Structures are given as structure tokens and as C-alpha cells.
Amino acid sequence: MKGKLINQYKKNNQLDIEKIILDYSAYLFKTVKNTSIIFPNEDIEEIILDTFFIVWKNQEKLRENYFIEPYLVGVTKNLIKNKYRSKNFPIQVETLEENITDNETIDDLAEQKEKNRIIEKALDKMSTKDKNIFVLFYYHNRTIKEIALALQMTEGNVKVKLYRIRKHIQKCLMKRGYGYEGK
Numbered sequence: 266m267k268g269k270l271i272n273q274y275k276k277n278n279q280l281d282i283e284k285i286i287l288d289y290s291a292y293l294f295k296t297v298k299n300t301s302i303i304f305p306n307e308d309i310e311e312i313i314l315d316t317f318f319i320v321w322k323n324q325e326k327l328r329e330n331y332f333i334e335p336y337l338v339g340v341t342k343n344l345i346k347n348k349y350r351s352k353n354f355p356i357q358v359e360t361l362e363e364n365i366t367d368n369e370t371i372d373d374l375a376e377q378k379e380k381n382r383i384i385e386k387a388l389d390k391m392s393t394k395d396k397n398i399f400v401l402f403y404y405h406n407r408t409i410k411e412i413a414l415a416l417q418m419t420e421g422n423v424k425v426k427l428y429r430i431r432k433h434i435q436k437c438l439m440k441r442g443y444g445y446e447g448k
Contacts, residue, residue, distance in 0.1 A: 271336075272329035280324040285333065286317055292334075293341055300345055300404060312344045319344075332415045335397045342400060346385075380443055387437040391430065398423060399430050 269288070274281050293316060297309045304312075319340050320327075327336065388396050397416060401407040409427075413420045 269333060270329065271327045271331055271333045274333060275329065280321060280327070282317060282321045285320065285337075289334070289337055293337060296338065296341060296405065297345060300342070304348065308348060312341060312348060315344050316341045331417070335401065335415050338400060338405065339393065339397060376443075379441075380438060383437055383441050383443070384434055387434050391433075395426060395430055398426050402427060 271280075274285050276284075290313060293313045294309060297304065297312050316337060320333075320337065327333075388399060391399070394416065398412055401412045401415065402409075407415070409420050409423050412418070413423045416423070418426075
């Protein structure tokens, strides 16, 4: 989805939340579903509704000449994290039984979970802009050009920031004993 500016969703100096819901509900559903496959649809719908409510409630804080999509994604990601924390989600046994074939796979899953935790911690310490760049590129498969347009940056600046973010995350992983072969 090509991002739109916030001022494109203003009507009579008010945010047209119905238009935003119409334009972004499916996108946010897909985003939440891809990010958190263990949530039931009810939780996903709650996260999406909460996202739109937060946007509507904070409409006076939105900058009109900025794209709305990174803001929606950022709010959604925070709500996903809060949902994980509030539910203390363990991995369900049924899910493990469907996806696991041997002990090596269990070890791989545990290792990947730990790596994800390290990456999340590293992202939490980054600036909002850096987090948005990382999330848009790696979680939402956006191109450098799309990210540059959405965040009003040059493509070169996005590339440099992605390189630095990757290096930082790589250092964090290496400190915890997760190195990369050949690097």
C-alpha cells in the first residue's frame, strides 16, 4: 500500500477516522497476523481497533505533512508488545506438535526466540525513526524507496541507517554468543 499524508485524511479540520479504517484495516490485520501468529482473531481485531482509537484520540498531535502509515504501524507494534506482555503468551503445545519434528528443531526454535528477544531489546533502545526503518524494511518488506518516501528521507540515508542498525544488532547478538559464520 502506498502511504498517504495525514492531511489527506482531514475533513473539516478533523481526522476522517472512517476513511483511515477503510484504507488500513486489512493492511493492519495482515501486519498483526504476520507479526504474531499465535494471537486469535479476536485479539488481532482488538489491537486494530485500539490502534484506530489511539490515532483518533491523538489526532491533534499528528503532523499533517507526514505519512500516516508509519504512525499506524508504530502504534500497532506497541500494542502487539503490550498484548504479549499482558497475556504472558506461552507457545501452545498444539502449535509445537504441528511444527516440530525432532529435538534439533526445538533447539532451533529456542535459539531463534532468544535471538528475537535480543533484537527486540536492541530496537527498544533505538530512536523511533531507526525502529520504523528496521520494521518497515524487515517486517513489512518495504523497499528502500518506499521507506524513504514514507519517512521523508533520501534513499541513501535509509541505506546508511539500515547498515548501521544491522551492525548494531549484529554486535548485540555477538555479545550474547550468536555469531555469524563467515563474518
